[in-house]
Each structure stands twice: as C-alpha cells, then as structure tokens.
Amino acid sequence: MRPLSRTRTVLSSCLLAALLLGGCSSPGDEPARPDPSGGGPSAGSTRSTETDVPYDVVPLLKPARKYFGAAVEGAPHSMKGVDAYTGMVGKQPNLIEYYAAWGDGFDAAGVRDAWARGALTLMSWEPFDTPLADIAAGESDAYAKEYAAAVRELNLPVVISFADEFNGHWETWGTEHTTPKEYVAAWRRVHDVFVDAGASNVIWAWSPNIVNPVSEVELEPYYPGDGYVDWVGLIGYWTREEDSAFDSVFGPTRDRVRAFTGKPMLLLETAAMAGERRRDDIRHLFAGVTADDDMLGFVWFNYDKRADWRLEASPRALEEFRRLAADDRFGFDVRKP
DSSP states (O other), X not given: OOOOXXXXXXXXXXXXXXXXXXXXXXXXOOOOOOOTTXXXXXXXXXXXXXXXXXXXXXXXXXXXXXXXXXXXXXTTTOOHHHHHHHHHXXXXXXXXXXXXXXXXXXXXXXXXXXXXXXXXXXXXXXXXXXXXXHHHTTTTHHXXXXXXXXXXXXXXXXXXXXXXXXXXXXXXXXXXXXXXHHHHHHHHHHHHHHHHTTOTTEEEEEOOBOOOTTOOOOXXXXXXOGXXXXXXXXXXXXXXXXXXXXXXXXXXXXXXXXXXXXXXXXXXXEOBOSSTTHHHHXXXXXXXXXXXXXXXXXXXXXXXXXXXXXXXXXXXXXXXXXXXHTOTTBOOOTTXX
C-alpha cells in the first residue's frame, strides 16, 4: 500500500472491497512524482564524507529506541510535508519512507536533506515495468550498478525495500507474475551488485504484506536468506476487522516469519482507517511496538489513497497519536544512535 509514482491499474475492485472489509492493505493510486535526480542514477550525488570508508550501519540495525517513521507526500525530495507532519504530531520523524520506480535516479539530495534533520530514509524500490526474471538474469545490471555507485558515493545510510508486498496478487511483481525462485534470484542479484560496488551503507528490508485471506501465501519460499536481509518489514493496516489487537493484526505474519529468521522487524507501512475506532487502533500500534523488543518501530502512511489514512482526518485520534508519540522510547537522532 503506497502512493505509487504511476497510476496503478492492477488494483481490482475485488481488492478494494477486500481493503474496506478488512483484508488487503493497498490504498492504491499514487501521485505523479518527478524524477528527483533530474537524470541518471548518479545525478545530484556528492560525497557526504571525506573518507572512503563506507558508513557503518551496524548501530542503526537495532538501536535502543524505536524508529518513529512517516511516509508523507513529496518527501524527501521536499521536506515541507515532513515539517507539517512534525508540527502536527509534535515530533520529528527519524525514518522517512519514499517510493521509487525501478529505472528512477537516486535521490541523493533528498537523502542528504533528511539526514541533516536526523532522519534515515527508506526507499520502496518498485520494478513496475521490469520482470523480476529479467533482473535475476542480469538484464538490469548496468542500471543497478550505476545506482549502487551513486549510493556508495553519497556514503550515508539508506534503507532499501526491494519489490515489497511480493506475496500479493496486486503487484506487477506479485504472485500472478513471479515465482518464489525468480523473486529470490532477483533480490540476490540486486543485493550482490551493491556489495560488489562497496555500497555497504545500505540496510536491506525484506517486506511482505501481512498474511490474510487475500494474501494467504507461504512466505519462506520468498526469503532470500539471512545473508541478504537486515530487517523484516511488515506491511499491514488496521482496517475494519472486529479484533484490532496488535497481535491479531500482525501476530500471524510475525509467527510465520519467526519460523525461519530471527531478523529484527519494522512495521514498514501501517496506519488505521478513519473512524470511531481509530484511537484504539493507535493505542494498539504504540503498545504493540513498545512491548516487542524485536520490533524496531513503525512508519505511518499519511496519505489519502483508497482510504483516508491521514492523521489529520481524525482530530481526536490525532490527539491520542500526539500524546503517545511524546514517549521518549520513540524517535532519536539517527546520526547519534
């Protein structure tokens, strides 16, 4: 579920109905987005440090406090939306999620701007028009190498979530178009290109949609392996199911994943539908993330897409969110983890 850079035609009326009834988590069509780099993958890239030693991401892999993240329109290419969100919730997000299509250039300037404010960027990298089988076969190696070189050149930590929600039929790289074997091969190919480029400043997030009646797919066959993954990013939303407890929403997926990896988890995309129950959902969100030592934090999807996930749509729920966000266990300057 995300604001796609292109109009999404693959979301069917069936999927929309499932979303509104508490099933799939995909708000849908995404706004048009300019190519932030203004050209090829390395455009706008300048080295952020004066050393050739890659940035050490280890302190960011499992920090003592929780990530307090947000996905807001325009960020990080423009930080105006982040500033507005910060004023609204009373705390600066320290994890900024954005969306890039396979073939886009690296937004080095946006990553720098977020970092200057103490925030890590998380890129959802979406191969809309390139089959994963082609990526696995090396047909996109030239693009991936140039992108990896730009990321290494900037030498700031970034999180990459490649081809997420792969266990959903609504993605062009999802279950109707890609086999688990092709998915794993593509993931490893991209990862290895970055390793070969020396871009060890990347945190790799493997991100399934939460399992539910719409996405009842075995996850383990899609897992690239612990040597290729740093975080497990769960994508799931509070919709209109009767039981909205944290473990009811995320527990089944967490338990399945724990059967084959112990990697730390992040709610890579989450939100709750506007309505009377939203305050309770927000309480469940903060309480569930706080209670689980392996849960790194969350990213709130603050968009009006297919449903209105924006906090400002529910003033009383926003007040509760603001109160809970004041907890010192959430948020920290990523430059000083």
